[in-house]
Amino acid sequence: MELWFTEFYKGEGMDLQGTGLTVKVKNAVSAKTPFQEILLLDTVDYGKMLVLDGAIQTTEKDEFIYHEMIVHPALFTLGRRPERVLVIGGGDGGTVREILKHDPEKVDMVEIDKEVVEFAKRELPTISCALNDERVNLIFADGREFIRGKEEVYDVIIVDCSDPIGPSKVLYEKGFYEDARRALKEGGIFVTQSESPFAQKRVHGKVVDELKKVFPIVRPYLAFIPTYPSGMWSFTIGSVKADPLAVEKEKLKESYIKFVEEKGELKYYNPDIHYGAFAIPNFVYREE
Incomplete structure (x- = not known):
């Protein structure tokens, strides 16, 4: 059968x-x-x-697209070795795996469901392989509550959450973005997955709009992930100072070449993708 x-x-x-x-x-x-x-x-x-x-x-075949694109545009924009990075969600471990390629001193990963993490460690070792790294601090808690009250702690905050249903719903709200801004160091970068502009256009638009109320620089960008709704997926960067489109091309190229020499070739992200991903089709923000 x-x-x-x-x-x-x-x-x-x-x-x-x-x-x-x-x-x-x-x-x-x-x-x-x-x-x-x-x-x-x-x-x-x-x-x-x-x-x-x-x-x-996530799937073993196309996970690299999502995990490379939620991490590397921000980390290459940062322009320095990150000291401390926060991941909210990300229970499968792929986001942490990609962050560690930038040699941070510490990564805090806050996941509400411990059993998802244990399941991924057992069943998805190629994705979860970095979760036992000594630099990774696993915290099983509500990400919204964890970040509340923190000030100037993180170089980068990455929100690798599920759809805005249940516990994840608060991770799409302005108040959460305000707390995240306060938790960033000067020049820090916030990144969130922001749904499909084709299949979830209203949610995507709300994420971008709410982030614009909090951060002066907001840059949505795209990747194409076969197993996600419509295949067209988005992420959005928010920052006070760091603009991924203002990174000098030669400087990014040099950083990328050095990265590849030390860590190996990536499968999706490269300097051309870095700039091209921020080109958004006309229909996404057009009123219908």
């Missing part, structure tokens, strides 16, 4: 209500946590696939 899985695009914030992604599955493992349902699928085309509450989070 053939086994298939379909993620139906539905729910709060989803503009597509009659679409989904279907994959052929070889076998499946499931678990229930106090926060959500975990499903690990061994798929024919994408390798192991992590699904939370019916929504695809």
